[in-house]
Amino acid sequence: MTDIAVSVHDLSKRFRLYRRPWDRVLEWVTLGRMVRHGEFWALHGVSFQVARGECLGIIGVNGAGKTTLLKILARALHPTAGHFEVAGRVASLLELGTGFHPELTGRQNLFQSARLLGFPEPEVRARLPQILAFADIGEFVDQPVKQYSSGMFVRLAFALFAHLDPDVYIVDEALAVGDVFFQQKCFERFRELRRRGCTILFVSHDMEAVTHLCDRAILLAGGKCLSQGDARSVVHDYFALMGHAAGLPSRAPMDRTSVVAPEGLDVPAEVRRRLADPPPGVHAAAGTRQSEIAGFVVTDPEDRPAWTVRSGGTLRFWYAVEARTPVDDLNVGIHFYDRRGILVFAVGTANLGVRLPGLPVGARLLCALAVTLRVQPGEYTVLPQVGGLTGEVPELGLLHDRLEALPPIVVVRGAAQALPSFYGLVQLGTEVAWTMDVDGTV
Amino acid sequence: MIVNLWRYRGFIVQNALADVRYRYAGSIMGVAWNVLTPLAQILIYTLVFSQIMAARLPTPGEGSFALYLCAGLLPWAAFSECVVRGAHAFIENAPYLRKLPIPEQVFVAQSAAGATVFLAIAMVLLGAVTLAMGGDVSAAWLGVPVVLLLFQGFGFGLGLIFSTLTVFLRDLGQLLTLGLQIWMWMTPIVYVEEILPPGLRALVAFNPAYPFIDALHRMIVAGQWPPAGSWPIMVFWAAAAPAAGYLVLRRLRPEIRDVL
Numbered sequence: 129m130t131d132i133a134v135s136v137h138d139l140s141k142r143f144r145l146y147r148r149p150w151d152r153v154l155e156w157v158t159l160g161r162m163v164r165h166g167e168f169w170a171l172h173g174v175s176f177q178v179a180r181g182e183c184l185g186i187i188g189v190n191g192a193g194k195t196t197l198l199k200i201l202a203r204a205l206h207p208t209a210g211h212f213e214v215a216g217r218v219a220s221l222l223e224l225g226t227g228f229h230p231e232l233t234g235r236q237n238l239f240q241s242a243r244l245l246g247f248p249e250p251e252v253r254a255r256l257p258q259i260l261a262f263a264d265i266g267e268f269v270d271q272p273v274k275q276y277s278s279g280m281f282v283r284l285a286f287a288l289f290a291h292l293d294p295d296v297y298i299v300d301e302a303l304a305v306g307d308v309f310f311q312q313k314c315f316e317r318f319r320e321l322r323r324r325g326c327t328i329l330f331v332s333h334d335m336e337a338v339t340h341l342c343d344r345a346i347l348l349a350g351g352k353c354l355s356q357g358d359a360r361s362v363v364h365d366y367f368a369l370m371g372h373a374a375g376l377p378s379r380a381p382m383d384r385t386s387v388v389a390p391e392g393l394d395v396p397a398e399v400r401r402r403l404a405d406p407p408p409g410v411h412a413a414a415g416t417r418q419s420e421i422a423g424f425v426v427t428d429p430e431d432r433p434a435w436t437v438r439s440g441g442t443l444r445f446w447y448a449v450e451a452r453t454p455v456d457d458l459n460v461g462i463h464f465y466d467r468r469g470i471l472v473f474a475v476g477t478a479n480l481g482v483r484l485p486g487l488p489v490g491a492r493l494l495c496a497l498a499v500t501l502r503v504q505p506g507e508y509t510v511l512p513q514v515g516g517l518t519g520e521v522p523e524l525g526l527l528h529d530r531l532e533a534l535p536p537i538v539v540v541r542g543a544a545q546a547l548p549s550f551y552g553l554v555q556l557g558t559e560v561a562w563t564m565d566v567d568g569t570v
Numbered sequence: 571m572i573v574n575l576w577r578y579r580g581f582i583v584q585n586a587l588a589d590v591r592y593r594y595a596g597s598i599m600g601v602a603w604n605v606l607t608p609l610a611q612i613l614i615y616t617l618v619f620s621q622i623m624a625a626r627l628p629t630p631g632e633g634s635f636a637l638y639l640c641a642g643l644l645p646w647a648a649f650s651e652c653v654v655r656g657a658h659a660f661i662e663n664a665p666y667l668r669k670l671p672i673p674e675q676v677f678v679a680q681s682a683a684g685a686t687v688f689l690a691i692a693m694v695l696l697g698a699v700t701l702a703m704g705g706d707v708s709a710a711w712l713g714v715p716v717v718l719l720l721f722q723g724f725g726f727g728l729g730l731i732f733s734t735l736t737v738f739l740r741d742l743g744q745l746l747t748l749g750l751q752i753w754m755w756m757t758p759i760v761y762v763e764e765i766l767p768p769g770l771r772a773l774v775a776f777n778p779a780y781p782f783i784d785a786l787h788r789m790i791v792a793g794q795w796p797p798a799g800s801w802p803i804m805v806f807w808a809a810a811a812p813a814a815g816y817l818v819l820r821r822l823r824p825e826i827r828d829v830l
Contacts, residue, residue: 143828152738199827203671206824220669227666229588243581244670 132215133296133327134178134201139210141171141196141351170196172351173210178344180215180295183328185342185359187335187366192348194331195300201329202298216295219245228285230274234265237273238288247292255291262313263287283310290317297321297328315341334467335363335507335538360540367435367535395446395494396431403448403494412513412530419455419487419514419528423448426537429498436538440549442500443537449493449514456486457517459525460495464537465509472503472553478517478525502555507536571816574673582676586683608644608692612699615639620703637705640696641790642759642783645718648689649725649779650750655681656729657736657746664830674819674826678733682726689718696790708793714786717796720808721782727811734818737826757783778807 144165146152151164171193178184186194199205201212202220227244228237238259242252252259260269263284265276273281318341322328332338338345338359345362347354347369355365395403403423411420425446428434437443447460461476475497477484487493501508513530542549549555575582594603619636659677666672693714697707736742754760757779763771774780781803785796819826 144825149739149741199669202669204667204669205827208824218671220671227670231591232588240581240584243578243584244666244672246671249580 131180132177133180134214136176136212137210139171139174139212140208142208143168143170169351174353176346176356178327180327181325183322183342185338185345186331187338187345188348193351194348198298198300198331214296218296219292219294220298221289228273231272233272234269234284259287259291300331339363399425399431399446407531409531409534412532415527415529417529418453419449419451421447421514421529421531422450424512424531435535437501439505439539439542440502442498445497447495451487451489451491454488458484459515459517461513462497463511467507501539503539505539505541507538510534510537571675575679578676582680582683585680586687589684590687604691609695612640612696638791641786644692645721645786646759648685649721651685652682652722652725653728657732657743659733660737667827667830678729686722710789710793710795713789717785720804723808724811727815730815731818734822
C-alpha cells in the first residue's frame with residue numbers, strides 16, 4: 129500500500145477535429161498520408177499527485193480541461209500521451225443518475241447503476257437501508273423512476289453514489305443538487321467520507337466549496353496546470369486569472385478635459401493609473417450613457433488590488449465617471465447579489481446623503497465607495513452603476529451606465545476562531561448587555 | 571475482450587432482459603406481446619401457405635412451406651437485428667460511454683443477447699406450433715440451438731465491426747439496413763434453393779449465411795443433420811467475425827469516445 133492514491137504524469141489529450149466525416153475516410157484510405165484534421169489539445173502535460181485521504185480541488189474556467197481530466201481518470205476517455213495510476217476502486221460521478229433506466233424502479237436502478245460502476249450487488253444490498261434513509265424518498269423507491277420528480281431522482285442517485293465506499297471519488301459539480309437541506313446533507317456526507325480516509329477529486333466552480341472541502345487544488349487553464357498547492361492560494365490565483373481576463377481592453381478611453389475628485393479623496397498614483405484603463409466587464413445595454421463608468425478598480429483598504437476579502441473586512445470600489453452630457457444629479461452606486469441571485473445589499477451616494485458635484489461634458493470624476501462586507505463567506509456578484517437622481521421612475525432614478533459580468537467578489541471566512549462571528553446572510557448590528565443574579569434578587 | 575464480457579455478464583443479461591420486458595412497456599398485454607408477436611407471425615405463415623396457397627416444397631414429403639419459411643426467416647430476423655442494433659449500439663449508449671469506464675463491446679453483446687432471447691422464444695413457439703399441427707419434431711431439432719448460437723455469434727461479430735465503424739461514419743447504419751435486405755434475398759430463405767438458375771446456385775455456397783440457413787432447413791424441415799462439412803464453416807464465421815470486430819475495435823478504441 130502506498131500513500132499516493134492518484135498520480136498523474138505528463139497527461140495529454142488531443143482531440144482530432146474533422147470538418148466533415150468524409151475527411152476521416154480519406155485519411156483511412158490513404159493510410160494517414162493525407163492529413164485532413166485539425167488538432168485540439170484539451171490537456172497538455174498535466175502532472176500532479178494526490179495522497180491517500182486527501183481532497184483535491186480542480187478549478188478553472190469553462191473549457192480549461194477539467195472535465196476531460198476527470199473523464200480520463202474515470203477511464204471514460206483514453207489519454208493521448210502520459211499515464212496515470214489510481215490506487216483502488218474508483219467511483220466517478222460525472223453526472224448524477226447516469227445509467228438509470230426510466231422504466232426500472234428506484235430499487236432496481238440502484239443495483240443496475242452500481243453494477244455499471246463496477247460495484248457488486250451484495251455490497252449494495254448490505255448498504256440498502258442507509259442508502260434509502262439518505263435518499264429519503266419513502267414508498268417511491270418501488271416505483272419506476274420515470275415517475276420521480278427531478279428532486280427525488282438526484283436524491284436517489286446521490287444517495288447511492290455517496291454510499292459506494294470506493295477508494296477514490298471523482299466528483300464533477302455534483303453537490304449543486306437538490307434543495308438547500310439536501311445540499312447540506314451532501315456536504316456533511318463528504319466530510320464524513322474524508323474523515324474515513326476516502327480520497328476525493330472535486331471539480332467545482334463554487335470557490336467557497338473548494339476552499340472549505342479541499343486540502344489542495346490545481347488550477348487548469350487552456351489544458352495546462354497553471355498552479356497547484358494549498359486550496360486557498362490556488363483559488364486566489366484563479367480570481368487573479370479571471371480578473372486579468374476580464375481586464376482586457378475593450379474600448380478606447382475618451383478624451384478628458386478636466387478631472388473632478390470629491391472633496392478629500394486622495395487617489396494613490398497606482399490606482400489613478402489603473403483607473404485610466406478601460407473597466408473590466410461589459411457595459412449594460414440598458415444605460416442611457418449620459419455618463420459612463422470609464423474606469424473601475426477594487427482594492428483593499430491599503431489600496432492594493434483585491435477581489436477577495438475576509439468576512440467583516442472592507443473593500444474600496446473606485447470609479448472613474450465621465451460625463452457625455454452635462455450631469456448635475458449624479459448618483460454613484462453598487463449592488464451585491466449572492467449566488468442565488470438575491471440582492472444582499474445596494475447603496476448609492478444618494479442613499480448616503482452625499483451630493484456629488486455637477487459634471488460638464490467630458491469631465492471625469494473619481495469616486496471611491498468603501499464597503500464593509502459583514503456577510504457570510506461566499507461569492508458575490510457586484511454591479512457598479514452610475515445614474516441620475518431624476519428619471520421616469522422617481523424612486524429608481526435614471527440608469528446611465530452599469531458594469532456587468534465582472535468577476536465575483538469572494539468573501540472568505542474571517543480570522544481563524546472557533547465560532548464564526550455570526551450565522552446567516554448578513555451580520556446585523558447586535559449589542560449585548562447582561563446582569564447576573566447572585567443572591568436571588570435582581 | 572472475453573474477460574471483460576464475463577465481468578459485465580450481469581449487466582448484459584439484466585439489460586437484455588429489461589429490453590425484453592420493456593419493449594412493450596405501457597401496453598396492456600405487456601410482456602405477453604413478446605410471445606404473441608412471433609406466434610401470430612408463425613400462425614399467419616402457416617395459415618397462408620398451408621391452407622390458402624397450399625404451397626408444398628418441390629421435393630414432396632418434406633413438410634410445409636410455412637415451416638420452411640419460419641425455419642429460415644425467424645433466425646435471419648434475429649441475425650439481422652444483431653447486426654443492425656449492434657451497429658448502433660455505441661451511438662445509442664453514448665451517454666454511458668461518455669461517462670463510465672464500461673468496455674465498449676458490452677453494449678454490442680447486450681443487443682445480441684436481446685435478439686437471442688427473442689429468437690429463443692420464437693423457436694420454442696415454432697416447435698410447439700409444429701407439434702400442434704401434427705408435424706414432426708425429430709431428434710435433429712437438438713442441433714438447432716447450437717446452429718442458432720453460432721449464427722448469433724456471427725451476427726455479434728458483424729455488429730462489433732460495424733458498431734465501431736458507424737461511430738465515425740454514421741451513414742454506415744443506413745447502408746447496413748439496405749445491405750442486409752439484399753443479403754437476405756441472396757440467401758434461400760423465402761424461396762427454395764432449387765428454383766435458382768444453375769449459375770446463381772453455384773454461387774450460393776459462397777454466401778457466409780448459407781451454411782447456417784441450410785443447416786436449419788435440414789434440421790427443422792427435413793429432420794436431417796446438417797452435412798459434416800458445414801460445421802467447420804459455421805464455427806469459422808462464428809469465431810472469425812468477433813475476432814475481426816475486436817481487431818477493429820482495438821485499433822479505433824482510443825478515439826471512439828472522443829467523437830460520441
